[in-house]
Amino acid sequence: MGALSERTEDTMDLGVEQFGLSGRTALVTGAGRGVGAGIAHVLAAAGATVAVNDLHAARADSVVDAITGAGGAAVACPFDVTDGDGTAEALARVADLVGDVDILVHNAGIPDGGGRPNRFVDMPSSDWQLQIDLNLAAMMRMVQSVLPRQIENGWGRIVQISSGASSQGLPIGVGAYGAAKAGSEGLIRHLGVECGPHGVTANALALGLMEGLGRADDPAVQKMIRGIPIGRLGTGADVGAAILWLCSEAGGLVNAQVIHLNGGTVFGR
Ligand SMILES: NC(=O)c1ccc[n+]([C@@H]2O[C@H](COP(=O)([O-])OP(=O)(O)OC[C@H]3O[C@@H](n4cnc5c(N)ncnc54)[C@H](O)[C@@H]3O)[C@@H](O)[C@H]2O)c1
Known part of the structure; x- marks a missing residue:
């Protein structure tokens, strides 16, 4: 009972400073534009030193600038x-450059050039391999590289950027992408359970439709927005805010979860 009431008092102390990342380092993959750039900006604004990864050096440089x-x-x-x-x-x-990586956000998930949507029946095996490499194997290697030091340090955060396509069948030729994202979510659930005792949490954010998919006045984009009850597409800043919560002290209870960040999207509307 004593421990429980002490914990309750701790909880009462939770203030906005619990959302800060001062003194933390973060690596965000695919952060040269889009969602990843938004994540990098929010983590840096919260005080983290951010390693901005991208395939294209010029994109990474411009986000750093x-x-x-x-x-x-x-x-x-x-x-x-x-x-x-x-x-x-x-x-x-x-x-x-930055020391141990306290926070790993594996955001790179759309192949350079956008990837080719393909019905499974027509899909070349190279497309399958590309999605598995980017969304699953790359994540596995990144985590294996940073996790030993996070465990030694007794603190770490791993966030995988996933997609609603992992849990929802869609008629748009993204089966390989959805399968790879679903695999990454499976690994996250196990990682969180294995690493939680060492002060390391692992979670996935399954994103809905994000800004940048097309022009706001495009009828196809407007149709997509009709399926989003909040009436708008998501932004990198939305995703950054969710990651800030997961990666701060305030989010320490969230572990081994897949959280949908999609404005309450109703598929097929
Ligand atoms: N855009 C959406 O509507 C949407 C929806 C659901 C999930 N997501 C997920 O959000 C994440 C970001 O998507 P986005 O729309 O911002 O993508 P994006 O294509 O706008 O940006 C991704 C960045 O990743 C980089 N990148 C690609 N391959 C890389 C590699 N092998 N190594 C390093 N960097 C690489 C690209 O150069 C690019 O700058 C992805 O994981 C994607 O699956 C996006």
């Missing part, structure tokens, strides 16, 4: 997260 211009701390770490042999070396460079 914007963050540092706004008074935040960030470094560019361009590399291809699907390069199995190169990842360990690239992550050693990240560690040289």
Whole structure:
């Protein structure tokens, strides 16, 4: 009973400072634009030093410039997260630049150039491999690289960016993508249970439709928005805010979960 009432008093102390990331380091993959850039901006604004990864160095550089211009701390770490042999070396460079990675956000998930939607019956096996490499194998390698130090340090956060396509069948030729995202969610659930005792949490955010898919006045985009009860597409800032909660002290109770971030989307409307 004593422990329970002490915990209740701790809870009463939860203030906004519990949402800060001062002194933390974060690596965000695919952060040179879109959702990842939004995540990097929010984590830096909360006080983290952010390693901005992207396949394209120029994209990573421009996000770093914007963050540092706004008074935040960030470094560019361009590399291809699907390069199995190169990842360990690239992550050693990240560690040289920012130290141990306290927060890993694996956001890179759409192949360069957008990937090719393909009905499964027509899909070349190379498309399957590409989705598995980017969404599942890359995540596995990243986590394996940063997890030992997080466990030694007794603190860490792993966030996988997933998609509603992992749990909802869609008639738009994204079966391989959905399967790879579903696999990543499976790994997250096990990771959270294995690592929770060491102070490391692992969660996935399954995103709905995000801004940037097309012009707001495009009838196809408007049809998609009709299925979103809040009446708008998601933004990188929305995703960053959710990740800030998961990665701060305030979010420490959230572990081994897949959280849907989609404005309450009703599919097929
Ligand atoms: N956009 C959406 O509507 C939507 C919906 C659900 C889930 N998601 C998920 O959100 C995440 C971000 O999507 P987005 O729309 O911002 O994508 P995006 O294509 O706008 O940006 C992704 C970035 O990742 C980089 N990238 C691609 N392959 C890489 C690699 N091998 N190594 C390093 N960087 C690489 C790209 O260069 C690009 O800058 C993805 O995981 C995606 O599956 C997006």
